[in-house]
Structure formats: C-alpha cells, structure tokens
Amino acid sequence: MPYPEPLVQPMRAELTTLGVDELTDAVAVDAAMDAAEGQTTLVVINSVCGCAAANARPAVAFAKQAAVPQPDRYVTVFAGQDLEATARMREYLQGIPPSSPFMALLKDGDPVFVLERRHIEGRSASAIATDLVGAFETYCGTDATANGEAERPEPADQPDARGELPDTFRSIL
Numbered sequence: 001m002p003y004p005e006p007l008v009q010p011m012r013a014e015l016t017t018l019g020v021d022e023l024t025d026a027v028a029v030d031a032a033m034d035a036a037e038g039q040t041t042l043v044v045i046n047s048v049c050g051c052a053a054a055n056a057r058p059a060v061a062f063a064k065q066a067a068v069p070q071p072d073r074y075v076t077v078f079a080g081q082d083l084e085a086t087a088r089m090r091e092y093l094q095g096i097p098p099s100s101p102f103m104a105l106l107k108d109g110d111p112v113f114v115l116e117r118r119h120i121e122g123r124s125a126s127a128i129a130t131d132l133v134g135a136f137e138t139y140c141g142t143d144a145t146a147n148g149e150a151e152r153p154e155p156a157d158q159p160d161a162r163g164e165l166p167d168t169f170r171s172i173l
Contacts, residue, residue: 002081003048011048012078014057018064020044020074026088032075033092036109039072040140042132043093045086046078047100055125056101062129069141071105105135112139 016022023029032041044060064070077085079100090098092109099117106112113135120128 002083005081008048008078008081011046011053011057012076014053015044015046015060015074015076018061018074020060020076023075023077023085023089024082026084029077029085029088029092032073033109036073036106038108041073041075041106041109042071043089043102043104043106044074044076045089045100045102046076048080049101055123055128056103056120058125059120059128059132060103062125063132063136066129066133066136068133068137070136071140103132105132105139107139 012022021032023032042060044056046057060074064074077089079086079102086100090096092106093104093111096104096111096114097116101117101120103115103120104111104113115128115131119131
C-alpha cells in the first residue's frame with residue numbers, strides 16, 4: 001500500500017524543484033528509458049527514509065550544482081508510493097538488488113555507476129555528491145569516451161559540494 005500523498009509531496013518536491021523529472025507510472029518510465037538512447041541519465045529511486053532526506057536528495061542537489069559535465073536527463077521514481085513506476089524502473093536495472101534510496105547513472109540505458117542504499121546510508125550528502133560528481137566527470141559530456149575514461153580537471157578546479165540548497169533540505173553535512 002502506498003504512503004499517503006501528503007506525506008511524500010514535500011519529499012517529491014525536493015527533487016522536482018531541482019529539475020528532476022518525476023515518473024509516476026510504467027508508461028512514463030518506458031518513455032524516459034526510450035528517450036535515454038544515446039544519452040546519460042541519472043535515475044534516483046526516492047524514499048521516505050531518513051538517509052534519503054538527510055543525504056541522498058541533498059547529494060543530488062550538490063551534484064547538479066557542480067561545474068562538471070552533467071547527465072543529459074535526471075529522472076526519479078518514488079519507492080513505496082509509485083509502485084508501478086518503481087517496479088518498471090527496477091526491470092531496467094536487472095541484476096542490481098532493489099534498494100531505496102538508490103541512484104544509478106545510465107549511459108545509453110545501461111547502468112555505468114550505481115549507489116545502493118548501503119553506499120548512501122551513514123554517509124554525508126557531500127560525500128555522496130562527490131561520488132556522483134566523479135561519475136559525471138567519467139561518463140557525461142563530450143570528454144567522456146566510450147570506455148568511461150574522461151579528461152579530469154585539476155584538483156583546484158573541483159567544486160565544493162557544500163553549495164546553497166533549498167530551505168527544505170535538512171542535511172547533516
């Protein structure tokens with residue numbers, strides 16, 4: 001049974017206000033995955049758990065602010081709420097155990113980088129954002145090559161993941 005919509009709406013908004021496309025049914029997931037051909041896509045499986053609120057969603061915000069190549073698309077499904085969309089997205093992630101929160105960077109529809117709940121829980125938003133930024137540098141933009149090697153900037157050019165966040169985020173940095 002899904003969580004009550006009033007409970008999850010603020011949690012949805014933390015990603016959608018960042019420009020992350022929300023997929024609420026299987027048809028939307030299929031359309032997004034069809035459109036992902038030839039692109040990079042960050043998939044976020046959102047959750048009501050504390051590690052999603054304190055770390056996962058703020059990490060996405062930090063990573064989006066980084067001055068590095070970004071994924072062509074950002075999409076999200078909400079585990080425990082959008083049951084059909086979440087189940088369909090997990091079909092595209094065959095071989096990866098289901099968890100939430102969860103993030104995967106897809107290139108041409110295939111996962112090239114994954115952060116499962118075990119990689120999120122207990123870590124700071126800035127540490128998770130650093131992982132995402134590293135994946136973006138490797139797999140996104142014109143410098144990314146077919147085998148995932150990318151031209152990396154010098155350390156002085158690395159962004160500080162502690163940028164400004166919307167007031168709705170209550171992250172422990």
